[in-house]
Amino acid sequence: MLSENEMWDLLGRKIQVDLDTGDSRRSDSTVGNLMTCDPVSQSLVIAKMGSDSTIQTIEWIPSSSVKAIKPLEGSGSDQNVVNSVLDKYFEQSKGSSEDSEEVIKARALKVVEYLRCHHLDVTEKPNGTYIIAGTVRFERPYTNSNFYCDIPIVLKRILKLVEEIN
């Protein structure tokens, strides 16, 4: 397995991944452009690009299946296109909320007031995070998916409570 720095250098580049199929008589490999390599689990995510430079298929490969990684050659101009396509894929998840600052703040205040009316202690931290009952974090942009808590049952109850807010 390559090091993290070698993986970084291969980002967006076409690679061949030799796969461990668990059967020594059967070898398999896959080719695609490296989207990312998880530094925690060493899992690979590669993209198979179409002739129109769009992502046709994405493959997730666990680290246990990776026998070897070989960089393949690609042309410079194609590489720029591929990099921009992959960057766009990852950008789509970020900043999906186009709400203005006022809307975001109003939403937060509405939820905080509602929780306080239900006798829950809500404190605001300097970075804009609200702490509910000392255990649940409520973060920007203050939607239902922005409640975080390590205790599932507490999180479930808070989410049930805020579901009732219009």
Place this chain on the structure above:
Amino acid sequence: MSSGITKEEEQRRRAVLRERYLIFLQKAAHKSAIIGTCENTKLTATIKSFQLSSEHVIVENLATPIGNIPKAVLRSTDIVKIQIDPKQTTTN
């Protein structure tokens, strides 16, 4: 250790790689997938979520050669690769 790369840069790179991975995991949820396993079997299923450590994958409607399983947890050590079509709409 890394050659010529500061600790801060190394940390930044790890953060970028991890963030990209987490975005992929988020996008892969609720998508149909073809799962290649170690027994040279191709299964189809709807991905519910990946364990954050990526040791297990939770799936629904797993179609196997011996029948369909409504819900299953797959070990990543049994999986060779998972193919996902990024253009498909999210299934419930």
